[in-house]
Amino acid sequence: MAIITLTTDFGEKDHFVGAVKGAIYSELQDAKIVDISHSISPFHLHEAAYIIQNAYKSFPQGTIHVIGVDSELNPENKHIAVLMDGHYFICADNGIISMLTSDINPEKIVEINIHDRIISNFPVLDVFVKVAGHIARGGTLDVIGKNISEIKQLTGIKPVVNKQESQIIGNVIYIDNYGNIISNIGKKLFESVGLGRQFIITARTAKFDKIHTHYSDAINFDLPPEKREEDGKKLALWNSSNYLELAIYKSNPSTIGGASTLFGLEFRDTITVNFKVEN
Template identity: 85%
Template sequence: MPIITLTTDFGEKDHFAGAVKGAIYSEMEDAKIVDISHSVSPFHLHEAAYIIQNAYKSFPSGTIHVIGVDSELNPENKHIAVLMDGHYFVCADNGIISMLTSEIRPEKIVEINIHDRVTSNFPVLDVFVKVAGHIARGGTLDVIGKNITEIKELTGIRPAVSNKDSTISGTVIYIDNYGNVISNITKKLFEEVGRGRDFVINARRHEFNKIHTHYSDAINFDNSPDKREEDGKRLALWNSSNYLELAIYKSSSKTVGSAASLFGLDYRDTIMVNFTP
């Protein structure tokens, strides 16, 4: 039985996540369910896209990923099922999947058309679970939808390159639980544009001219522990997903502060990389 993952903005207080799991077990008593996250900010498509992009690769091929963010069916928000990179994704056609398709070509996309058989104002529970169950039992996508080739693009995914390849203009797409700020600038793009040149990263009034690979790179371990002043060290680094991240070493919003609070950065704020001509 394939694994079914859940990524939603339901939170933990309400009954929604539990009800969806119950519906899955009602469909398949031997189902394997994994919660990726139920703490996506409400209707925050970039957050959901970033989380699912970086989580799905750790699951085995054939896993079914149900994404319950901004999933209400309406004329501008259809439901889709996608086979891509050996995984299945069931979600609304609201741009979330475009963060994945910007790098990987889908093998198949269908617009789900079983709504005439399901009456619901809770589509994750009644529609997405039915689709996930169908796939888990070995069903094909053609049975539950019609083939389509285009899906909605999520704006703000791709940074802009300008000034004759001297500047990358990116934006904040995610702030993690530690308050670290993740941009949409990838290591691949940085290396392609930078070609080994010196650079300065600008984020509001803050500048960085070095990118690390570990959070602890901010600490000089040659100094004795009582002289390191570990907490509160700021740094730029390539995170585990190879996105440019601005961070505070051992950050805490209650003590040393976080990158988001200390740098004054929020979702969609600009992060610039300027290369030496």
């Protein structure tokens, strides 16, 4: 039986997530349901895309990913099912798929057309679950929708390199549960522009001249514990997705604070890398 994942902005307080899971089990009693996240900021497509992009590849091919973010049906927000990279995605055509397809072309896209058979004011529960059940039972996309070739485009925020290739201007694209800041500056771009040169990363008043591989790399474990700079230690590192991340070692947003609050950074704020210019 295929795995069905759920990514929504429903939160945990209300009945929505439980109702969707119940509907899936009513369709498929032996379903395997995995929660990716239900804590997406409301209607935040960039945040949802970042989380899904970094999670779906860990699942086996054939997994069905239900995305319940900005999913209400209207003339400008159709429902689609997509086969891409061996995975199925069921969501609204609100631009979120376009942010996942920057490097991968979809193998098949259909506009879901089963709405005339379903009375629904909760599309994730009534429509997306029906489509997921159909796919999980081996059904084809052609049965539940008509082929389309174009989807709504919502371009992700991209870093800018100056003409002299001495500077990368990036942006905050995600803030995680620890308050750590993830930028859109990838390791491949950084290395191709930097060419091993010294650099300074600037994010408002915070500055960094080293990028670590692990959080603990910023701590000098040769010193006795009482002499180490740990609490509140700021650092830059390449995260598991090879994006430049700014963090506070062992941060806790409710106590010492996280990088986002301590550096005063929010979604879309600027992060700049300046490389040393050789004379």
